[in-house]
Amino acid sequence: MAMDCPALDGEPLVEAREGLARLCVPDPKRYLRPDGVYEPAWAPVFYNPRMAFNRDVAVVFLRAWAKLRGVDEPVVVEPLAGSGVRAVRYALEAGAGRVYAVDIDPVAVRLAEINIEVNKVADRVYLAQGDANAFLHTLRSKKARVHLVDLDPFGSPAPFIEASLAALRGRGVLAATATDTAPLTGTHPAALRRRYDVVPGRSFLEKEQAVRILAGYIIRRAASREYGAKVLLAYYADYYVRVYVELVPGARRADKSLESLAYLAFCPKCGIAWYASKPWRPGGCPRCGSQPQLIGPVYAGPLCDEKLVDEMIRVASEASWLSNQARTLELLRQLREECGLVNPHYRVDKVASVLKVNMPSPRLVVEELRRLGYRATLTHFDKRGVRSDAPPDVIYNVVWRLSPSNAG
Numbered sequence: 001m002a003m004d005c006p007a008l009d010g011e012p013l014v015e016a017r018e019g020l021a022r023l024c025v026p027d028p029k030r031y032l033r034p035d036g037v038y039e040p041a042w043a044p045v046f047y048n049p050r051m052a053f054n055r056d057v058a059v060v061f062l063r064a065w066a067k068l069r070g071v072d073e074p075v076v077v078e079p080l081a082g083s084g085v086r087a088v089r090y091a092l093e094a095g096a097g098r099v100y101a102v103d104i105d106p107v108a109v110r111l112a113e114i115n116i117e118v119n120k121v122a123d124r125v126y127l128a129q130g131d132a133n134a135f136l137h138t139l140r141s142k143k144a145r146v147h148l149v150d151l152d153p154f155g156s157p158a159p160f161i162e163a164s165l166a167a168l169r170g171r172g173v174l175a176a177t178a179t180d181t182a183p184l185t186g187t188h189p190a191a192l193r194r195r196y197d198v199v200p201g202r203s204f205l206e207k208e209q210a211v212r213i214l215a216g217y218i219i220r221r222a223a224s225r226e227y228g229a230k231v232l233l234a235y236y237a238d239y240y241v242r243v244y245v246e247l248v249p250g251a252r253r254a255d256k257s258l259e260s261l262a263y264l265a266f267c268p269k270c271g272i273a274w275y276a277s278k279p280w281r282p283g284g285c286p287r288c289g290s291q292p293q294l295i296g297p298v299y300a301g302p303l304c305d306e307k308l309v310d311e312m313i314r315v316a317s318e319a320s321w322l323s324n325q326a327r328t329l330e331l332l333r334q335l336r337e338e339c340g341l342v343n344p345h346y347r348v349d350k351v352a353s354v355l356k357v358n359m360p361s362p363r364l365v366v367e368e369l370r371r372l373g374y375r376a377t378l379t380h381f382d383k384r385g386v387r388s389d390a391p392p393d394v395i396y397n398v399v400w401r402l403s404p405s406n407a408g
């Protein structure tokens with residue numbers, strides 16, 4: 001049955017559905033760019049239907065994490081809540097016992113109130129207007145138990161990370177989306193250095209670089225508060241980075257997780273990247289011996305936890321209500337393949353261009369590497385990418401042999 005959405009400050013609202021939630025949102029047709037595409041940032045309250053996939057993965061994550069950690073009715077904080085869609089979905093779909101939803105904008109809070117009402121989750125979703133950081137610090141001073149803080153800002157989550165860590169007492173998860181992909185991928189090196197405190201640069205693995213910089217930044221901030229940090233899931237989709245980092249208090253754990261940091265070293269001449277643990281003595285390119293370019297520190301560990309992803313795949317296969325069930329499963333299955341392979345991916349097109357041959361199919365390269373006894377998979381970061389534990393000379397050899405230029 002169609003729903004009657006009230007007006008919001010004279011702004012007509014329309015119905016939208018996402019997961020199990022029924023929502024009232026600004027009419028996308030009123031905020032079209034000249035090319036006819038909806039621009040959610042122009043609407044009086046931000047609601048982006050394209051982020052439904054991000055929220056699908058988030059509810060699946062929380063269900064799986066709570067099951068594995070034996071947490072009943074987890075407590076979630078969403079301090080940048082916008083229309084309230086994410087908070088409502090955590091309550092409806094992820095079994096959250098309590099969700100604190102906060103936004104600084106009074107209009108967003110009024111819309112979130114409507115959506116909480118419509119979905120009958122007012123007993124579980126607590127709404128407040130205010131500054132995210134102030135609210136997170138209040139939770140800390142009240143010693144509230146928080147299991148998950150989900151940061152979904154405009155741009156960078158960096159300004160909210162300290163306060164999120166403060167609110168997470170005991171074992172919990174910090175989930176963060178970053179849409180400031182121009183700095184993270186190295187297009188704006190000054191902003192990258194400023195925001196994430198790294199030696200900036202632009203490798204040919206832009207998306208993997210972006211994910212590893214954000215994860216590394218969270219690990220370093222967590223360590224300064226004596227939290228060990230483990231990356232449970234980290235990926236790139238559409239135009240954003242998303243990471244889920246589990247935090248466990250303890251100075252020794254913090255020291256240990258700092259060991260997962262390194263510098264991303266890359267040789268523009270050979271089109272390969274690797275990790276260098278000592279920036280002042282990074283070692284030469286394993287192929288040509290020349291001094292590499294460096295970015296970092298970055299997180300140099302696995303992009304996901306295999307047990308968690310297995311459980312997420314199980315949850316997602318049963319969650320037929322998700323807005324993007326097939327895409328969620330596709331991403332999780334691909335990440336599952338990538339979990340155990342920590343080396344930065346190889347770009348088959350770059351290697352082929354250095355060899356001055358046509359690019360062979362990355363899928364064939366993976367098959368051949370496996371036949372030779374190496375671990376190898378495609379990567380969700382790039383259709384032209386291959387992730388493998390094979391050394392560069394083997395990759396070069398395989399790309400050369402499989403190139404259509406050398407066929408017959």
Ligand SMILES: C[S@@+](CC[C@H](N)C(=O)[O-])C[C@H]1O[C@@H](n2cnc3c(N)ncnc32)[C@H](O)[C@@H]1O
Pocket residue numbers: 046047048051055079080081082083084085086102103104105108130131132133152153154
């Ligand atoms: C990208 S939108 C959130 C979208 C929402 N999380 C979702 O899944 O649809 C970012 C929101 O953060 C709010 N915001 C910006 N700065 C804030 C601050 N310092 N404290 C609280 N909210 C803030 C904005 O009003 C906006 O609604």
Ligand SMILES: [Zn+2]
Pocket residue numbers: 267268269270271285286287288289290
């Ligand atoms: Zn080289």
